[in-house]
Amino acid sequence: MKRYIYILLACALGFSCAKTVEEAPKAPATPKKEALSPIVEGKLKVVFSDDIVALIEAGDADIATKAPGLGSLMNELGIESMERIFPYAGEFEPRTRRAGLHRYYKVTFKADVPVTKAMDDMTSVPGILHTEPVRRIAKRAIFNDPLFGNQWHYVNTRTASADIHVQEVWQNYTKGSSDVIVCVVDEPVDPSHPDLLANLWKDSNGHTGYNFARSSYDLTIRPDRGNGDIGHGTHVAGTVAAVNNNGIGLCGLAGGDAAEGIPGVRIQSCAIFSGTRYADDDQTAAALKWGADHGAVISQNSWGYYADANGDGTVSPQELASYKSETLDDTTKDAIDYFIEHAGCDNYGNQLPGSPMKGGLVIFAAGNEDINYDIISSYEPVISVGAYGPSGTKASYSNYGSWVDIGAPGGEGSSTTNSIWSTVPKQVADGYGSTVNTDYYEGTGWAGTSMACPHVSGVAALLVSYFGGEGFTAEACKEYLLGGATAGYFATSKPIGKKLDALGAFQYAFNHGATGGGSSTVTIRVNPAIPTEIRAHESVSVTVTATSTDGGAVSIQLQNAPSGVTFSGSTLTISGPASATGLHNFSIVATDQSTGTSATRKISYTVLQNHAPKAIGKIEDKLFPSKNYSVITLNGLFSDPDGETPAITASSSNPAILKAEVADGKLTLTPLEYGDAVVTVTASDYFGLTATISFKVVVYDATKPAQTYPRQVQENLTVRVTSEDLVKARVQVSTTSGSVVFDKEQFVNIYIPVYVDMSSCAPGVYTVAVTYSGKTSASRVVKL
């Protein structure tokens, strides 16, 4: 029977984690990384009695005698300093002392003396009223993404027990790796979302996936088609791999760390919905398989069948019974099996070189009907994900049962503080036929096992990022994920499996012999991150460093570096001008010189096409009634589509009349003689492409009604009236004997001169008479 699938309401966006180390082949005997102790050694907070405080404040050298217990303690513990925790408060010192805060001291002693011993010793000393250890604190917001604070589902400060402990994983182990590809089978993932762009998978043609609903590579969001795209796929993808620490938006579980130059896992979009909430299941199997055939090792699925056949919002006993009689169809089952078996492998079942995992994980949302069955999610090889709310209890809507493997934050209700925050497209359908504008991010109303599922996919992606490499299997990853989850957390009446625990998964892995850092001791850091697009005229320089956990020397080399890429010292330079336009890929390989262990960072960037500058302004023709110079500001006259600042030059068609010079963005025109010239201002970009603006300049003597030039004529004589209005003028040219060689009447003004061809005139002095508006002006010229 043909079944329909539907989007499971609300999406949880995963976090993204940036790997601090790169994927590399396994290295021998990699030590387990220890977490930092929460108690600071060599320090205690101590509350003294007023008597002791008086001695301390007096700087009494006999303190050891006057307070014997304290004196011997000071020697035994090797106390180095004692200073007030609340410093002298100036005008507020009296009330500080009334509150007793002047008695709180920070006591520093020898670091090799255990804190517990020091506390025990102090407790028995008269005059010491109370001791406390000094605890280590950590920043909650390790990323600068402005909406990270809304994502309670990553760091749950309301119910500590419900926290998934992913922050510890970020801080100590990994934030994600671009070697890991997560296939999101869902609505299209917005290929232009600013907080996902850097972590989108692309094939050699730039496609970010495939749209099975439209049978094309078109993954654009369609918010306007009946019940159009609501942003479900984009929301899910953001939970897994929204870019972390890029100063915008929010975070993803395995989104890397943009500020550290660490890319996150890559999201591959297999769209099975396109402009609808429901879809046929005849393309879902192909979508599942497609991910395995295109490099994905995790298949994230927040969709499924539904029991509410009549759509009235409740599942009747009859509907439930009917639903429970359905089993998973062979097509979907085979596709799931295919992904699990073949993801990350070649045709012969061998792990592909460069694939972080042999085999794949298929993760499904359990469903939102609060029933104890789901057709797909209950298939044993699938990791089934139930949902819980901020308080840590099962979400009211979540399906449940012994077949649910793991519970993850999915939100409860529609309030902003209880929903799951993630990325959405700029425009989405509201589900009622209208299009809604968003600010690229949403939380309100997004709740469901759809949102819980990508939390599990994100943590799985972190595990693969850290432990992945040659020999790492999907079975091991699943074992770490489920083995490290918290058992017995949820009530047993409606079980939703163990509670997701990211740190628990890592600790489980370590405890079962897994070696961390992607089996590599070498860490590559690129600072700042290399942009995905480089303009043709620009060069980008970043610092590349590499360290090894054993402290050994590490060499860095480039592999398959295209032209335009150079590496010297620790500076990697990509020169746009020296590069061909288009997509380029190369790798940075760092090798521990003593152990031979290496790490590889793949770099991908596009050198954009260069475009010519454009003239966007105009300079009007100029009249100079004297020989005083003029300055014209050139700002705003040219633009460059590539954001380049073009070089500006200027030239004059008649340098003997007018000099044109450019300096500091200003054009200086210096008249030298009376006459006219055309000035051409040229903007040139790095590659010599140009745009020009031309205008005419007339230099004239405003004290005379007409001017003739040049004074020494070779061929053409220009006769120009100094009227800006159009007038009828008569121009006569004669020899000194009075013989008229040129006589013409025409309409002229200062821009329209009379040109006299004197090329056939014999050398001599000629008189030029110009008559207009009742005035006659005569001058002499020499014909050469």
Place this chain on the structure above:
Amino acid sequence: MKLLKALTIIVLAMAAAAGAKAQEQEQQGANGEAFTFMRLDRSPVTSAMAGAGFSMTKGNFAYSAFGNPAAAAFMDKTVSAAANYRSWAPGILDEQHITAAFAVKPIGDLAIIAGYTKGIQPQLDEEDPFRPNDNNFTLGAAYAVTGSIGLGVNWHYVYQSLLEDYKLSGWAVDAVAHYAGDNFNLAGGVVSIGPKVVSQQSGAYPLPASAKIAGDYTLSFDAIRITAAADADYYFNSGNWGVSGGAQVGLAGMVFFRAGGRYAPAGSAIPTHIAVGGGLKYRFITLDMSYITMNSIIGNSIMGGISISL
């Protein structure tokens, strides 16, 4: 006779050469004639008659240097000298003309002619102090073949300075035959025949050469003598032409009134204009003046001169 024959041959040869030159010069445009200032009247007598009076043999023969060389053959005095000044196109060109001429009849029927004329303009602009100028040196000779027939030839050396470092030069010949009757005169010949003027900047340009015929007739009424004169030129180079007509009224040989007019099509070396003038003679000294009105470009010009005949 032999001398006459020789001179005839010379004149005819020059006429033939002028004809040949004329063919070449015809091909030039009207604008293409160099040194058109050579054709300006340098005598206040002919200037007052708008160029007519080329054939007149009364008056000062020194001006034969810049007019009819053959007229000097009929000098009735031994020495004749003249000088004049003209303000040419004042307010427009502001050109100053000075002329000095001399004629002497040392032996028999042979007369020697010499002259110099200069025109100088103000500097072209404030920044350049140089003043354009032109200069014409003349040396000529005339011979009375008979009591009525005279032949004359002038050789001119001309140079023009247009700029501090730009000068042009050339030479030209006037050759005229003259018949003097009792009450009339006829003269004809070629004027300003010579090689092209070469400019390094722009090529070679012909001179304003022309064929000229002139005549005059005098009526006497006691102390009053009225002379009517007419001249005509045909310019070989430009194909232009010009005709002048004028009259002189002399009272007791001491006071003279003159007037005349010239017509020439556009582009002619000397354009259409009218003129008036007069003279006073006392014994061997004559004062003459002329006032011409030309086109709006040149305006009005005045010339005054003094001549003596001994």
